[in-house]
Amino acid sequence: MTPKARNSNSEQNSDYSLPKSKILRGRRNFQQLFEKSTLLTSPSLQFRYRIYTNKESKCMIGFIAPKKLYKLATERNKAKRLMREAYRLNQHLLAEVVEKNSVELHGAFICKKASPTFEEINKDLVSLLQQAGEKILTYVNRGFRADK
Numbered sequence: 001m002t003p004k005a006r007n008s009n010s011e012q013n014s015d016y017s018l019p020k021s022k023i024l025r026g027r028r029n030f031q032q033l034f035e036k037s038t039l040l041t042s043p044s045l046q047f048r049y050r051i052y053t054n055k056e057s058k059c060m061i062g063f064i065a066p067k068k069l070y071k072l073a074t075e076r077n078k079a080k081r082l083m084r085e086a087y088r089l090n091q092h093l094l095a096e097v098v099e100k101n102s103v104e105l106h107g108a109f110i111c112k113k114a115s116p117t118f119e120e121i122n123k124d125l126v127s128l129l130q131q132a133g134e135k136i137l138t139y140v141n142r143g144f145r146a147d148k
Contacts, residue, residue, distance in 0.1 A: 018088040024062035024106055033062075033106050040131050042124035044116045045083070049107035049132055051139065059098045061087060062108040069114055079111045086122040093129040101140045107132070 024030070037048040065079035087109065098105050109125065 016088060018084060018091065022058075022060060022091075023084075024060040024108060029060075029106060030062065030108070033108060038135065040128050040135075041112075042128055044111065044113035044120045045124045045128060046110040046112055047107060047128040047132060048110065049105055051136060052104040052106070053102075056104060059091070059095050059105045060107070061091075062106075063087075064108055064110045066110070066112075069112065075115075079116070082116070082118050082121050083109050083111060083125065086118065086125045089122070090126050090129055093126065094133055097133040097136050101136060103136065103140070105132075105136070 024033070033048060033050050037050045040047045040049075063080040063083045065076040065083075067076070070076040070079060094105070109128075111121075113120070
């Protein structure tokens, strides 16, 4: 009996995977993001993003659950886990726009509601991704010069 290949359906799995290389990490990246970024809000989430043009077409997203709202680390981890899962399922909404327009996007989802359900987070995240995609298209169509 031959062993089953783990990555036999790599094309199908790549659409819904969220590897560490797609997650925004590091103090410097977050400082640059918060210095000059666009803010979109919904009832349970905020989305801050920054567009770069002189980079390769990729999208890196961070997930933040503030200590002021979530006192326990387990609560913060659960909120970030829910945001990551919702983004993993819906990342195609933003990735397509980023790839077609040859821009790089750094963004962060910030949970602003205590103990949200997955349905609330998923609904708000989808609407924020759609809004961000529309704004990226308007910036590119206007000849907007994104940050370097």
